[in-house]
Amino acid sequence: MSEGSVEYxxxxxxxGRILPRSxxxxxxxxxxxxxxxxxxxxxxxxxAPIVLDLGCGNGRFTLSSALARPDHDHFAVDLLPVVIRYxxxxxxxxxxxxxxxxxxxxxxxxxxxxxxxxxxxxxxYHPQPYHDRREAHRRVLTPRFLAEVxxxxxxxxxxxxxxxxxxxxxxxxxxxxxxxxxxxxxGPWPNAPEGRTxxxxxxxxxxxxxxxxxxxxxxxxxxxxxxxxxGRLPLPTFRSRGPWIELxxxxxxxxxx
Numbered sequence: 288m289s290e291g292s293v294e295y296x297x298x299x300x301x302x303g304r305i306l307p308r309s310x311x312x313x314x315x316x317x318x319x320x321x322x323x324x325x326x327x328x329x330x331x332x333x334x335a336p337i338v339l340d341l342g343c344g345n346g347r348f349t350l351s352s353a354l355a356r357p358d359h360d361h362f363a364v365d366l367l368p369v370v371i372r373y374x375x376x377x378x379x380x381x382x383x384x385x386x387x388x389x390x391x392x393x394x395x396x397x398x399x400x401x402x403x404x405x406x407x408x409x410x411x412y413h414p415q416p417y418h419d420r421r422e423a424h425r426r427v428l429t430p431r432f433l434a435e436v437x438x439x440x441x442x443x444x445x446x447x448x449x450x451x452x453x454x455x456x457x458x459x460x461x462x463x464x465x466x467x468x469x470x471x472x473x474g475p476w477p478n479a480p481e482g483r484t485x486x487x488x489x490x491x492x493x494x495x496x497x498x499x500x501x502x503x504x505x506x507x508x509x510x511x512x513x514x515x516x517x518g519r520l521p522l523p524t525f526r527s528r529g530p531w532i533e534l535x536x537x538x539x540x541x542x543x544x
Contacts, residue, residue: 289305290305290306290307290308291304291305292304292305294377296345296347296485296488297485297488297489297492299481299482299488301347301350301377302347302350302351302354302381303350303354303377303380303381303383304381305380305381306380306381306382310382311379311380311382312378312379312381312382312383312384312386313379314375314378314379314383314384314386314387314388315371315375315379315387315388315389316330316387316388316389317389319389319391319400322399323399323400323401323402324399324400324401324402324403324405325362325400325401325402327360327362327405330360330362330387331360331384331385331387333360335358335359335360335385336358336359336360336406336407336408337359337360337361337362337405337406337407337408338352338356338359338360338361338362338406338407338408338409338410339361339362339363339364339397339401339406339408339409339410339439340352340361340362340363340364340410341363341364341393341396341397341409341410341411341427342364342365342366342393342411342412342413342414342415342427343363343364343365343370343371343374343388344365344370344374344412344484344485344486345370345373345374345377345485346363346370346373346374346375346377346378346388347482347483347484347485348410348412348479348483348484349361349363349374349378349386349388350374350377350378350381350383350386351478351479351483353378353383353385353386354381354383355478356385357385359385359407360385360386360387361383361385361386361387362386362387362388362389363386363387363388363389364388364389364390364391364392364393364396365388365390365391366390366391366392366393367390368390371388371389371390374388375388392427393411393414393427393432394427394432394435397409397432397435397436397439398435401435401439402439403438403439403510404438404439404440404441404442404444405439405441406439406440406441406444407440407441407443407444407445408444408445408446408447409436409439409440409444409445409446409447410446410447410448411427411428411446411447411448411449412447412448412449412450412483412484412486412487413449413450413451413452413484413486413487413490414426414427414428414448414450414455415427415535416452416454416455416523416525416535418525418532418535423522426522426523428448428455428458428459428523429517429522429523430462430465430516430517430518430520430521430522431514431517431518433462433463433465433466433467433513433517434466434510434513434514434516434517436466437466437467437504437505437508437510437513438510438513440504441504442504442506443503443504443506444503444504445501445502445503445504446467446501446502446503446504447499447500447501447502448463448499448500448501448502449483449484449487449497449498449499449500450497450498451486451487451490451495451496451497451498451534452525452529452535453496453498453529454523454524454525454526454529455498455523455525456498458521458523458524459498459500460500462520462521463500463502465516465520466502466505466508466513466516467502467503467504467505468502468503468504468505469500469501469502469503470500470501470503471498471499471500472499472500472501473499475497475499476499486534489534490534493530493534494530495530495534
């Protein structure tokens with residue numbers, strides 16, 4: 288793509304234009320340290336609100352948010368190196384010095400690398416349900432993970448979540464209020480009417496319902512109490528049939544290489 292070009296994906300414009308090479312950024316974090324937590328000020332060279340994008344895919348949300356909010360710093364992770372390469376290239380070409388990308392699964396990243404009360408927002412869009420029971424341990428939205436998300440959020444912080452899987456949504460609406468001040472987002476996000484992620488755009492093109500919500504941090508819940516609560520809450524379960532499963536299985540095959 289040449290300077291000034293606009294890219295499209297599934298017929299929807301990818302945020303931002305390609306800048307002259309002299310204005311490109313370096314957004315790849317090629318290797319995380321052996322132990323955390325990460326020093327956000329050292330990574331970005333300033334103090335700013337931190338936005339995490341977990342399971343970022345090819346980076347559509349992070350690109351959009353980093354362009355719209357230059358006063359926020361964004362750190363995005365995904366388990367798949369190939370999608371991180373796409374995301375990094377696009378962020379570099381758009382000169383997004385307030386974005387970084389790394390290969391890591393969401394659960395490990397939050398638990399090991401995100402300090403307590405250090406991030407303003409956490410975004411998780413279309414987590415993989417792993418329908419195969421042998422892979423159930425890979426499901427990220429568990430009560431213990433929610434306790435870690437709560438720990439990582441600063442006072443007043445928020446956790447944004449989205450799925451096209453109605454079983455996941457039933458679980459989310461049942462469990463999230465134990466950790467967060469929960470509210471549903473009815474309709475598309477106002478700043479992304481065509482979709483915040485590739486998965487959302489694809490799912491909507493196939494007529495699937497998108498479920499969205501915002502979980503505000505409950506400042507009256509201590510981490511120890513959240514962990515104890517997590518031990519008493521159920522794990523998610525899923526049906527084996529539904530129109531969304533074809534997309535889930537496609538993404539699962541991508542992760543298998």
